[in-house]
Amino acid sequence: MKDKKDIIILGISFTSTAEAAIVKNGKVVCAIAEERLNRIKNWFGIPKLSVEWVLKEAGLSTDDIDFVTTHDGTEPFVSRKPIFDKMAELISASKEIDGTKKEAQLKILWDKYDHVTKVINERHEEYIKEIEGFGRPVKKVDHHLAHATGAYFTSGWDECYVLTADGWGADASSGLFKCEDGKIERVAHSSIIDSLGYFYGSVTKYLGFTPHKHEGKVLGLAGHGDPKRLAPFFRKMVGFDKANKTFRGFMENGFYVPLHDNPYLADALKGEKREDVAAGAQRVLEEVVLEYIQELVPAPSKLCLAGGIFANVLLNQKILALPNIAEVFIYPNMGDGGLAVGSALYHYSKENSLKPYQIDNVYWGPEYTDEEIKEEIEKYNLKYEKLPNIEEVVARLLAEGNVVARFNGKMEYGPRALGNRSVLFKPDDASVNDWLNKKLKRTEFMPFAPVTLREQASEYYELFKNIERPATFMTTTLSCTTKMKEMSPGVVHIDGTARPQLVTKEQNPSYYSIIENFYKITGNPTLINTSFNMHEEPIVCSPDDALRAFVAAELPYLAIGNFLVKK
Numbered sequence: 001m002k003d004k005k006d007i008i009i010l011g012i013s014f015t016s017t018a019e020a021a022i023v024k025n026g027k028v029v030c031a032i033a034e035e036r037l038n039r040i041k042n043w044f045g046i047p048k049l050s051v052e053w054v055l056k057e058a059g060l061s062t063d064d065i066d067f068v069t070t071h072d073g074t075e076p077f078v079s080r081k082p083i084f085d086k087m088a089e090l091i092s093a094s095k096e097i098d099g100t101k102k103e104a105q106l107k108i109l110w111d112k113y114d115h116v117t118k119v120i121n122e123r124h125e126e127y128i129k130e131i132e133g134f135g136r137p138v139k140k141v142d143h144h145l146a147h148a149t150g151a152y153f154t155s156g157w158d159e160c161y162v163l164t165a166d167g168w169g170a171d172a173s174s175g176l177f178k179c180e181d182g183k184i185e186r187v188a189h190s191s192i193i194d195s196l197g198y199f200y201g202s203v204t205k206y207l208g209f210t211p212h213k214h215e216g217k218v219l220g221l222a223g224h225g226d227p228k229r230l231a232p233f234f235r236k237m238v239g240f241d242k243a244n245k246t247f248r249g250f251m252e253n254g255f256y257v258p259l260h261d262n263p264y265l266a267d268a269l270k271g272e273k274r275e276d277v278a279a280g281a282q283r284v285l286e287e288v289v290l291e292y293i294q295e296l297v298p299a300p301s302k303l304c305l306a307g308g309i310f311a312n313v314l315l316n317q318k319i320l321a322l323p324n325i326a327e328v329f330i331y332p333n334m335g336d337g338g339l340a341v342g343s344a345l346y347h348y349s350k351e352n353s354l355k356p357y358q359i360d361n362v363y364w365g366p367e368y369t370d371e372e373i374k375e376e377i378e379k380y381n382l383k384y385e386k387l388p389n390i391e392e393v394v395a396r397l398l399a400e401g402n403v404v405a406r407f408n409g410k411m412e413y414g415p416r417a418l419g420n421r422s423v424l425f426k427p428d429d430a431s432v433n434d435w436l437n438k439k440l441k442r443t444e445f446m447p448f449a450p451v452t453l454r455e456q457a458s459e460y461y462e463l464f465k466n467i468e469r470p471a472t473f474m475t476t477t478l479s480c481t482t483k484m485k486e487m488s489p490g491v492v493h494i495d496g497t498a499r500p501q502l503v504t505k506e507q508n509p510s511y512y513s514i515i516e517n518f519y520k521i522t523g524n525p526t527l528i529n530t531s532f533n534m535h536e537e538p539i540v541c542s543p544d545d546a547l548r549a550f551v552a553a554e555l556p557y558l559a560i561g562n563f564l565v566k567k
Contacts, residue, residue: 002064007352010051010062010134011344012070014127015169016212016308016336017042020050021364022058023344026153026354030057031364031413033337036541042213044336046130053366065136069343071336072124072170073140080171083191084113090252097254108257109193116192120170141343143169144307148177148184150342151304151331153349155469156358158182160302160329163293165190165247165309167197167212168258169336174247174307176296182354184346188245188296193258196247196285196309199238202262203281207274211260212308219312220446221275222282223495230272230280231287238284240291247288285309286318299324306331306338311415313499316476320465327466330475332362333414361507362473363420365411368543373561376543380551384565391510394559395517398426398527403436405532405553407546407560408510412539416474417531418501419451419511421539421546423555425528426518427488432528439553441535448528449474450491451501453515456525460484461500471502488526501529 002008002024011021011031021031032054034047055061091097091105132138141149147169148162158181165174173195176188190196200218201211209217237256241248249256255264269277289309297303303325310316310330320328331338348354370386377384387393394404405423412418423440425432425448433447452460457471461478470476477497484492491498505512519525533539533549540546543560550558550565558565 002060007066007348008060008064009344009348010054010065010068010136011340011342012047012051012068012131013336013339013343014046014070015044015072015339018044018047018050019337019340020047020054021340021344022054022060023341023348024058026345026348026352027357028341028364030054031341032366032411033538035538036365036411039538039545041536041538046127051134057366062135065134067137067139067347068131068134069139069141069347070128070131071141071146071339071343072120072143074120074142074170080113080116080192083193084109087193087251094252094254096252101254105251105254105257108259109251112193112258116168139343139347141346143339144172144175144189145177145184145186146339146342146346147306147331148175148179148304148342149346149349150338151306151329152177152179152184153345153354153356154331154359155302155304155329155356157302157304157329157356160304161297162304162306163297164307165196165289166307166336167201168192168195173197176245182349182356190247193251194247194249195258196238196288198258198260199249199256200281200285200309201260202257202265203277205260206262206265206269207277215311216446218278219282219314220493221278223279223493225273225275225277225279227279227283229276230269231283233268234280234284238288240288240295242295245296247292282314285312286315289315290318290322293319293322294324297324300326302327302329304329304331306334306342308335310334310475313475313477314497316470317478317497320467320470320476327469329469330473332416332473332475334475335415337414360472362413362418363410363508364413366541367410368561370561370563373543373563376547377560377563377565380547382547382565384563386563388562390559390562390564391513392517393564394424394514395521397557398424398514398518399521401426402557403439403555404557404559405546405550405555407532407540407543407558409508411541414473417529417539418474419503419508419529421532421541422529423532424514425490426522427490427524427526427528430489432490436530439555440530440533441553443535447491447493447498448530449499449501450488450526451503451515451529453512453519453525454502454504456519457500457502460488460526461498468502471500472507474499474501484526487524490528491526
């Protein structure tokens with residue numbers, strides 16, 4: 001039930017990762033991804049289970065909702081047709097490709113136009129009708145504006161820029177926004193043809209992985225390759241158009257297409273090492289984005305990042321180091337799932353005064369009582385005990401070399417496990433990436449991520465500027481010191497970086513206590529933190545999810561609430 005003065009918004013996203021959120025008076029109350037409830041990774045559509053959960057969690061009915069918001073309205077951007085016409089002219093006039101390839105590129109171009117038009121006019125409208133079925137007024141906001149709004153209003157910065165970039169949404173694949181005094185102005189954008197998301201996704205697909213899922217595998221593989229070998233080839237595919245303030249996909253060169261299925265890569269890259277392909281693509285992605293930011297964002301500026309491209313943590317580290325950028329905040333749910341919160345915040349700010357505020361954690365999901373947890377444990381006929389000092393016991397088990405899965409408190413919002421749905425292990429075993437991934441039935445090229453006590457971080461990472469915000473949410477890599485490499489080889493990548501979570505007592509007291517007690521025992525303030533899930537499954541959400549994964553992975557210990565479960 002709401003107070004008459006409250007303004008309550010239900011935000012919904014329906015692409016890539018469908019999610020729902022409740023925003024009350026401009027602040028996020030709760031948020032969840034549908035995949036965590038229906039257990040289908042990257043599920044998209046109308047998140048009916050998520051809507052049901054956020055309403056229940058907030059103690060609301062649909063009658064309490066003032067309006068529903070969602071994304072992919074097209075008002076801020078120009079018509080798509082002239083952009084496609086211009087690209088068709090460039091292809092037709094190209095001297096780089098012959099007549100047969102010109103015909104092929106033109107067919108791909110117009111097939112893309114038909115697909116986009118159909119999606120926006122049919123699928124999106126079908127989804128909007130479903131959203132209207134919740135019985136409240138529906139407000140639509142542009143895709144990239146929703147990305148930008150979510151990042152801006154949770155950054156805590158009154159004045160900054162926001163850069164968004166992904167595959168595509170509505171009429172764009174990227175946007176640059178200037179933000180001041182609660183207002184957001186678009187200053188540049190890239191068309192849906194000129195997509196860095198589809199460029200990187202096509203390399204992901206070529207390497208045998210699944211776009212929208214496995215781009216992180218390409219990033220991990222890149223560390224093992226030579227970026228110089230194939231960077232010249234990938235520069236023929238994408239670049240930065242300074243005159244038009246846009247990213248560019250060079251279809252007229254005959255190698256780039258705005259699709260994940262790129263028919264030209266197999267022949268062009270025949271005989272090349274997979275590691276070199278990944279390294280070259282990663283290098284060019286970095287070059288293009290860095291050039292764009294250096295040219296279009298004035299110094300010294302604070303910069304927010306959102307959109308799927310900025311799940312690329314090595315790219316984010318390079319952006320952090322740019323001389324014209326004072327500080328960086330990467331929205332913790334940078335992909336399309338974040339549009340639920342972003343669209344809600346936009347429409348609240350449009351109708352009411354809202355100043356940006358800083359979020360210090362994103363524990364916005366479900367939590368469970370000890371009674372609920374105990375009931376689920378007993379269904380599995382496992383040995384367990386309730387412990388008043390479970391953090392100390394977990395720290396000791398970890399110090400002794402045991403793997404401990406942890407399920408506690410509210411589930412994290414976004415793709416990163418931030419301690420409440422994590423698998424923990426000591427970081428001094430360089431072989432852990434192989435054997436623990438096998439237990440979890442994963443195939444990963446990146447090492448596991450570390451979690452480190454914030455006050456000890458300067459001894460273990462090369463810190464620069466203000467990295468607290470990105471490192472709070474595990475949205476950037478940092479270069480490791482010699483001490484880190486020696487003490488925690490299990491979390492250091494081949495390129496000398498790691499993707500840390502720096503945790504404080506205020507953010508998560510129980511999680512912090514485990515690491516602090518481990519530090520007292522071992523002298524190492526770092527643990528391995530990997531997401532608690534089996535391969536190709538979403539991160540666990542409920543006690544039953546946790547117990548099923550615990551049994552399937554044959555792990556020795558599960559710390560669930562105040563209970564320690566043993567094999």
